[in-house]
Amino acid sequence: MIIALICNRYSAIFRAVSSFASIIRQMYKIYINNNPLILLDFSDVECDEVSTNIYENPNIQTINEVVSELEKGLIDSAVLKSERLDDMLNSVRTQFELIDAAGGIVKNSNGETLMIFRRGMWDLPKGKVEQEESTEETAIREVKEECGIESLEIVKELIPTYHTYEMNGTKYLKTTYWFEMRSDDEDLKPQIEEDISTVKWMNQLELEGIVGDTYNSLKELLVHYL
Structure with a gap:
């Protein structure tokens, strides 16, 4: 089925053809300052808003900067994409x-x-x-x-x-x-x-x-x- 994650001022819109169960195994959504940080481990996803903050294969410094910007309210959503989903998640977890x-x-x-x-x-x-x-x-x-x-x-x-x-x-x-x-x-x-x-x-x-x-x-x- 078509899964749509709504993207407006507060989140990003993604569309992918898959079941909800398989999608959820390939993503994490962490709310920082009540705004979403989305971690994805797949690449066949398109975003409907070019203004969305999307980072592919981010290093630890970039991940830390994105978390800081969400905490300060400088951005209202962000997407991190990588085949190494667990590594990205661990980089976020180490800050808390x-x-x-x-x-x-x-x-x-x-x-x-x-x-x-x-x-x-x-x-x-x-x-x-x-x-x-x-x-x-x-x-x-x-x-x-x-x-x-x-x-x-x-x-x-x-x-x-x-x-x-x-x-x-x-x-x-x-x-x-x-x-x-x-x-x-x-x-x-x-x-x-x-x-x-x-x-x-x-x-x-x-x-x-x-x-x-x-x-x-x-x-x-x-x-x-x-």
């Missing part, structure tokens, strides 16, 4: 402290999705992986803690998302592992100590209404799976 997290896209029997409102943004329940804890265990624990639900089961694993942030002078790269989940609990209770003010089941129309008030990495996740 690494954190693993896990969370869930939780659906009920009515087709509604569980959303939380935290620090002025709609979000999905998720949290940091603790020592000796699997990502599945983390995802279930965090959803239960943040939403106050008890009955919960994992359906399948979804694609991970990547984003960076800075805290107390340290730069972090967070990988979040996502799982589709099922629950029909109606007794929802937000985890106030985690700055969550609202937990709500949302139908498709409601989700479309709040998509502008969530993070770019989550927008893409919601578009793919809802």
Whole structure:
């Protein structure tokens, strides 16, 4: 099928003939300052905007400069292309402290999705992986803690998302592992100590209404799976 990754002011448009599964194995999208850095390991991709910042076979210095420009808001997207995808990814990773997290896209029997409102943004329940804890265990624990639900089961694993942030002078790269989940609990209770003010089941129309008030990495996740 035709896969299109939308490119406007915030990202680049690519079109390739492939299945989503094979595409995702050949790319990483890391949100830096809420803007995408796309790492590709294939060459038969065309971009519809000549203004997009595309770098082929970048060296470490170029990669570092691109990351810095995204952090400072000097550019709003960038694409790095190379047959050595893992090397590019490792060059990005070395600039950050690494954190693993896990969370869930939780659906009920009515087709509604569980959303939380935290620090002025709609979000999905998720949290940091603790020592000796699997990502599945983390995802279930965090959803239960943040939403106050008890009955919960994992359906399948979804694609991970990547984003960076800075805290107390340290730069972090967070990988979040996502799982589709099922629950029909109606007794929802937000985890106030985690700055969550609202937990709500949302139908498709409601989700479309709040998509502008969530993070770019989550927008893409919601578009793919809802």
